[in-house]
Amino acid sequence: MLTYERLIALDGASNVRDLGGYPTTTGGLTRWRSILRGDALHALSMTDINVLVDHGLTTVIDLRNPHEIAEQPNPFMDHEQVRYANIPLFSALGPVEMIAGQSANFDMGERYCQALDDCQPAIAKVLTAIARAAEGIVLFHCTAGKDRTGVIAALMLANAGVDETVIIEDYALTGSISGRLLAELRVRAVARGMPVDRVDLVLASAPHSMAQTLKHLARRYGGIGAYLTGIGLSQQEITSLEQRLCF
Numbered sequence: 001m002l003t004y005e006r007l008i009a010l011d012g013a014s015n016v017r018d019l020g021g022y023p024t025t026t027g028g029l030t031r032w033r034s035i036l037r038g039d040a041l042h043a044l045s046m047t048d049i050n051v052l053v054d055h056g057l058t059t060v061i062d063l064r065n066p067h068e069i070a071e072q073p074n075p076f077m078d079h080e081q082v083r084y085a086n087i088p089l090f091s092a093l094g095p096v097e098m099i100a101g102q103s104a105n106f107d108m109g110e111r112y113c114q115a116l117d118d119c120q121p122a123i124a125k126v127l128t129a130i131a132r133a134a135e136g137i138v139l140f141h142c143t144a145g146k147d148r149t150g151v152i153a154a155l156m157l158a159n160a161g162v163d164e165t166v167i168i169e170d171y172a173l174t175g176s177i178s179g180r181l182l183a184e185l186r187v188r189a190v191a192r193g194m195p196v197d198r199v200d201l202v203l204a205s206a207p208h209s210m211a212q213t214l215k216h217l218a219r220r221y222g223g224i225g226a227y228l229t230g231i232g233l234s235q236q237e238i239t240s241l242e243q244r245l246c247f
Contacts, residue, residue, distance in 0.1 A: 004032040007177055010051065012043035014181040015145035015174055019153060019245060022170070024161040030245040035130070035138055037153045039145030039181055040064070042072035049075060057082055058136030061129055063089040063148040072143075083134065087126050089148040092118045096147075096202055106201055108147065109212030115151050116216060116227070124231040126152055131233070131240040138244070144185060146174040146205055154210060158217070158224040159238065160245035168210045175205035 008016040016039065020032030033055055041060070044052075060076040062069065065088045076084045093099075093114060099106065115123070130138050142148035150171050157167045175182070182203050189199045221227040228238050 006173075008036065008038075008052070008055070010048040011045050012048050013039055013041055015039035015178045016041075016052075016139070016141070017145075017173065017177075019157060019170070022157065022160075022162045022166050024246060025163070026161060026246070028247055030157070030160055030162065031247060033137055034244055035156060036140075037145060037149045038139055038141035039149075039178065040068075040072055040143045041074055041076065041141060044075050049079075052137075052139070053081055056137045057139055059083045059129075059133040059138040060085070061126060061138065061140040062086045063126065063140060063142040063152070065091060068143060085129055087122060087129065089122050089126060089142070089151070090115060090119060091122065106198070107209055107212070108202065108204065108206070109209035111147065112151055112209065112213040113216040115148075116213065116221075120231040123152070123155070124233060127155065127228070127233060127241060128237055130156070130244060131237040144174065144178065144181060144203070146171075146178075146203075150174070150205075150210065151213070154213065155224065155228075156241065156245060158214070159228065159241050161242075164211070164214050167214065168207045171210040172205045172207045 004018060004020060006017050006021065008018065010016055016036055018032055019035045019037060020030050022030045024030060060074065060082055062074050062084065069086060074084060076082045093111065096111060099111070126140065140149060140152055153170060154167050157170065186199050186203055190196055217224065217227055221230060
């Protein structure tokens with residue numbers, strides 16, 4: 001029986017990890033080497049790229065904004081074997097640094113709930129792209145692999161029947177495995193003039209932030225199935241998303 005590591009060891013990225021191996025309500029486990037979530041890929045070495053392709057990578061979905069990509073280009077944009085798509089996810093939201101600066105009690109869970117409400121066309125586009133992707137591994141990513149990536153990962157896992165406790169644990173992993181990356185992002189944010197305490201709020205991977213998001217999904221929308229239908233996914237696409245993670 002094959003065994004897999006959740007974190008994909010790469011020199012140029014700190015938070016590329018597998019959504020496989022999580023228990024589902026049907027008694028099974030989510031599929032390994034089908035869906036990966038990640039942070040920015042611009043620093044990947046050629047060896048890193050080959051590792052991902054050798055694992056079976058066929059699709060990369062970049063959730064960053066155009067100005068982020070201009071500063072840190074994606075190495076898969078022109079790759080011969082991997083289809084690349086850029087779908088900016090949080091464009092409908094205000095800059096997180098500005099919003100965090102308006103309230104001492106700001107929590108990233110508020111932003112994720114707002115994303116579920118205000119970024120539905122982009123979320124639908126991302127999930128449709130995953131549902132319709134070619135056979136092989138799909139990797140979606142943003143900059144830290146925590147916020148935009150975290151929202152999509154939570155929806156994917158919920159649709160696959162993974163328990164909320166496990167979804168929250170998956171979200172919180174960024175805080176325990178991406179210390180170097182988060183430290184770099186912290187330095188950059190402070191250099192832009194953002195107060196240290198607000199930076200720490202924005203970069204946190206607090207379990208309660210994802211718990212708040214999942215409660216919002218249930219209370220406002222009636223759960224994952226109703227949400228996906230409400231944002232325009234067909235039943236075939238919803239089933240395809242589930243099959244991406246379930247045997």
